[in-house]
Amino acid sequence: MAEKAAHASADLCQRLRAAALRPTRQRLVLAELLFARGHRHVTAEALHAEATRAGIGVSLATVYNTLHQFTAAGILRQVAVDATRTYFDTNVDAHQHFYVEDSSMLIDIPGDSIAVSGLPQPPKGTRIDRVDVVVRISKA
Amino acid sequence: MAEKAAHASADLCQRLRAAALRPTRQRLVLAELLFARGHRHVTAEALHAEATRAGIGVSLATVYNTLHQFTAAGILRQVAVDATRTYFDTNVDAHQHFYVEDSSMLIDIPGDSIAVSGLPQPPKGTRIDRVDVVVRISKA
DNA sequence: AATCTTCTTTAGAATTATTCTAAACTGTTG
DNA sequence: CAACAGTTTAGAATAATTCTAAAGAAGATT
Structure with missing residues (x-):
């Protein structure tokens, strides 16, 4: 220890x-x-x-x-x-989040389970820094 | 007119x-x-x-x-x-955004060009309200 | 170890975005 | 048009965050 x-x-x-x-x-x-x-x-x-x-x-x-x-x-x-x-996340690897609206809590979604396709080209002169996905959920 | x-x-x-x-x-x-x-x-x-x-x-x-x-x-x-x-968007149809970090501007990404796959099941007792994708971009 | 320089910490003031409050005002209904 | 419920408003209040300037601690130098 x-x-x-x-x-x-x-x-x-x-x-x-x-x-x-x-x-x-x-x-x-x-x-x-x-x-x-x-x-x-x-x-x-x-x-x-x-x-x-x-x-x-x-x-x-x-x-x-x-x-x-x-x-x-x-x-x-x-x-x-x-x-x-503002939330700070100690996991800096590629991953995304569920956001529970009722309780303002974040839940990780592993980066390898999720994929975003069909992104258009970013405007000329710019580059993509990061793609953030937030899945907003609430009590059913 | x-x-x-x-x-x-x-x-x-x-x-x-x-x-x-x-x-x-x-x-x-x-x-x-x-x-x-x-x-x-x-x-x-x-x-x-x-x-x-x-x-x-x-x-x-x-x-x-x-x-x-x-x-x-x-x-x-x-x-x-x-x-x-906080930004308000007059387009309430399914679509996503580029966010230009340098200038704090939003640019629409049509909803039919982009797709998110591999979403895990949301926690029991919750349902998905919306999936938000923000593509953060900055000057190349 | 004493000194110097630079980086850090801190309390509290200041700022920014937003919400609240209570009184005055307006749209709607009878 | 009177009466009521819904709206607007100025300004105070709140919340989260940043700033400021002064005191404190680290690391290099002697």
Whole structure:
């Protein structure tokens, strides 16, 4: 356990260094919460609450900064499904989402199960960055 | 022309009545701006500015109310692509969008050109409301 | 280890988009 | 046209996010 944790921390340090981000206490804490166990979908507020609850003081501004820095570094992905909230996804591999409208929750759809065909050519002078699919669902 | 405009107004009145919305001056003005000429993607702020510029006083609150009422009535569709802005689309038929990240513009992709396959079953007790595809593009 | 420089963090103010509120107003119906 | 229910509105309130400027911590340099 301790070994695993140590390994995880060391790994996180590497990832931060690779992104030219100093491995500060705050960033390590947030990275731990984000990446320690499986993939997650979080909002800034929720992550901030989590850190606070865990007894680690991190300001909300830092949470926002960090989430954006991680996104720029490619270790987080921002998901736009709802105009009022921004979600961050720790899974940056190709995949898509169900969005449960009743509960504002995201559910992953593996990238290899889903396919989009018939895309027209993008306008001249532009290139495709990403294709996002959101399947909106609600209580039957 | 005058004939066409009259026809259009009458038609808009019908649509509003059908949605149990009184055809007030404000709603007719906004409907005119939205539906008079081809399909459009607008934000509340932009529509408000347009109405104001056209010399017709409509409060911003009314623009928001109206856009939401029209959406509920199914004559507008809300598009979520960017966490900071909400777009309303006058085309409510099945279709998708390119989103130009550099300029925050939406471009239609006809619904019959694009297809999504391999969708997994939605979670039990839920049904699919809509499948949204956003193709994010930027300057090459 | 002391120093310097640069990057980070932070509290709180500021901004942006949107919703709410309560009072004034208007369309519709009898 | 009176009466009622539905609408509009200015401005306050809220929510999510970004900005600011000052204090704090990392990493390099001596």
